Amino acid sequence: MTTTTTDRIQKQVLLRAPRARVWRALTDAQEFGQWFGVKLAGPFAPGARVRGKITHKGYEDYPFEITIERMEPERLLSWRWHPYSVEPGVDYSAEPTTLVEFKLEDTADGTVLTVVESGFDRIPLARRAKAFEMNDRGWTEQLKSIERHVGTAV
Amino acid sequence: MSARRSSAATRTGLRGSAPLFAALGDETRLRLVARLCEGGPQSITSLTIGSKVTRQAVSKHLRVLRGAGLVRDIRRGRESRWEVAPQRLEIARRYLASISERWNERLEALRKHVEEPQQR
Numbered sequence: 001m002t003t004t005t006t007d008r009i010q011k012q013v014l015l016r017a018p019r020a021r022v023w024r025a026l027t028d029a030q031e032f033g034q035w036f037g038v039k040l041a042g043p044f045a046p047g048a049r050v051r052g053k054i055t056h057k058g059y060e061d062y063p064f065e066i067t068i069e070r071m072e073p074e075r076l077l078s079w080r081w082h083p084y085s086v087e088p089g090v091d092y093s094a095e096p097t098t099l100v101e102f103k104l105e106d107t108a109d110g111t112v113l114t115v116v117e118s119g120f121d122r123i124p125l126a127r128r129a130k131a132f133e134m135n136d137r138g139w140t141e142q143l144k145s146i147e148r149h150v151g152t153a154v
Numbered sequence: 155m156s157a158r159r160s161s162a163a164t165r166t167g168l169r170g171s172a173p174l175f176a177a178l179g180d181e182t183r184l185r186l187v188a189r190l191c192e193g194g195p196q197s198i199t200s201l202t203i204g205s206k207v208t209r210q211a212v213s214k215h216l217r218v219l220r221g222a223g224l225v226r227d228i229r230r231g232r233e234s235r236w237e238v239a240p241q242r243l244e245i246a247r248r249y250l251a252s253i254s255e256r257w258n259e260r261l262e263a264l265r266k267h268v269e270e271p272q273q274r
Contacts, residue, residue, distance in 0.1 A: 006246040009254050013261050017268040025268050035267035036260060083253060115257060128249035
């Protein structure tokens, strides 16, 4: 399920794994890094600023930085960050952040994970315009990479 | 709860786009936008050629379109040239669509990560 306005994104997925497993994947810095594609320097803790480097092909050495807000074990994780802060040489620190929330709920088949990212309407329009210009390029690369992956793995 | 919140946000979004729809709800204005899209930046003189309305009317319609953020004027010497402006709403939508795609990709990676047997 996907809900979209111009201020927020909401995603919901069913993960066929127990809540404890999903929680670990979300909050253990090393595990998080594996699926998110980032190499992190520090552990997750409420109030902590977690920094790292993107490991995705084509985005290597882009900085990654989040500030953890809340951690309610196996229920809720939230952080703030500058979405799309990938333009080299731009200082984003004075700009508004978005809030990312992960909510975990039990279900018969595993865990329902809801992700909400909100606060986009406060991001300067020029920044938003720049982001999708860059993303169009990024996606061309991603598609090539998926093509290669599917071509060999399936 | 989330349905209520999202419908409130939708209403806000629609209110924000009302001037846009009003601006386009006129045949002359629609035609002006089409001409600017096809012909690129142009002066009022050029936009009036072949049009059924007067230069003054074209000028008035362009100001309405400018108010909705659809066109903008660039002054060059004594004459203004008009061009199609990047649309605010379109930028906001495309931005969100690209962020949304990124989350789809990340969540798919997370799914693989937690559902498949652990391998380091």
